[in-house]
Amino acid sequence: MRLSIATITANTMLRPNVHLIEMNAPQLVQSVQPGQFCMVRCCHPQAQDPLLRRPFFIHSVQRSRGLCTLLVTVRGRGSAWLAQQQAGMQLDLLGPLGRGWQLATTMRNLLLIGEEAQMAALTMLAEVALDQEMAVTLLCLSRTSDAVYPPALLPEEVEYHIVTGDLLAEAGEYLTWADAVCCSVSRETLTALYWRYERMRRHKFAQGVLLQPLACGSGICLTCSVEMRTGQQLICRDGPVFAVRKIIG
Ligand SMILES: Cc1cc2nc3c(=O)[nH]c(=O)nc-3n(C[C@H](O)[C@H](O)[C@H](O)COP(=O)(O)OP(=O)(O)OC[C@H]3O[C@@H](n4cnc5c(N)ncnc54)[C@H](O)[C@@H]3O)c2cc1C
Incomplete structure (x- = not known):
């Protein structure tokens, strides 16, 4: 874990309130693994509001x-500030x-399941899995067809399906194909998948992210403690990221 200063090289608005921020961050980039995050100070260097850093996945x-x-994705003050920062800002x-x-x-067929607002947890994973010669299928659950994760941001080799209907029904055939699944969905969706499909309950088959506001992000304040x-x-x-059996079982 390191403190570093990154320089923004581009800020692209994908649609209102959703921005892709590219930055030069050599130290972070050398060591980050898929599913890890960074805590970003979301205010001007001389300001102190908001005081707490905000967590963001490395996309x-x-x-x-x-x-x-x-x-x-803009939710409140911190993410709104971040979304406004332009190239050249630190x-x-x-x-x-x-x-x-x-x-x-040993994995060959990797299934990724993401809800649109949580896709950032999965994209770097897709790249690393392809590098390891896995076949990767991504199901993206979107509430509306105009708020989908842009396919152009994914490696071409990823088989990408947008689900605007019943994810629980559609996931079945893909779960049969997969030998592991990584889920970045709400706890409700994860729970529903877990109880509907026996494969989700198998040892080492399913992993999922648990997200909630974090205060320190580094294990000191203990406010993000959850009962598993x-x-x-x-x-x-x-x-x-946790084994789904640990979260729900
Ligand atoms: C490990 C981790 C990684 C994350 N990665 C990303 C990412 O890559 N991209 C991204 O857009 N967001 C990500 N988030 C969520 C992001 O951190 C929050 O949206 C952000 O902290 C909100 O700060 P804010 O000041 O904008 O809003 P606040 O004013 O702090 O909160 C606004 C509203 O958003 C709610 N909220 C805050 N955090 C979350 C959360 N995690 N889930 C659901 N609701 C929340 C608050 O309860 C409040 O109602 C991640 C969260 C975690 C825990």
Whole structure:
């Protein structure tokens, strides 16, 4: 975990309130793993409001160029400030933080399931899985057809399906094909998938992210402690990625 200053190289509005921020952050880019995040100071260097940093996944990396992107959905003051920062501005980051996705080298068919607002947790994973010669299918759950994750941001080799209807019904055939699934969905959707499909309950088959507002992001304040099957865990330090059996079982 390191403090670093990144320089924004581009800020692209994908649609209102959703921005892709590219930045030069060589230290972060060298060590970050899929599913890890950074805590971003979301105010002017001389300001102190909001005081707490905000967590964001590293959406993608270009290691050779020291570049990475954040996919920012505006929710409140911190994310609104971040979405307004333009090329040339500097960002104060703490990261990489947390425990990300675990990919066994024996996996061949990887299924990713994401809700539109949580897609940032999955995209770097897709790139790393393809590098390991896995077949990758991504199901993206969107409430409306005009608020979908842009396919142009994904590697071409990813089989990408947008689900605007019943995810629970559509996931079945893909779960049969997959030998592992990584889910970045709400806890409600994760729970529904878990109880509907026996495969979701198998040992080492399903992983999921747990997201909630974080205060310190580094395991010190203990405010993100959650009760799991195996006892208390910290979302920021032991997660945000957990075995689904631990979260729900
Ligand atoms: C590990 C982790 C990684 C994240 N990665 C990303 C990312 O890559 N891109 C992205 O856009 N967002 C991401 N988030 C969510 C992001 O951190 C919050 O949207 C942000 O902190 C909100 O700060 P704010 O000042 O804009 O809003 P606030 O004023 O702090 O809050 C506005 C509203 O958003 C709600 N809120 C805050 N955090 C969350 C959350 N995690 N989930 C649901 N509701 C929330 C608050 O309860 C409040 O109602 C991530 C969260 C976590 C825990």
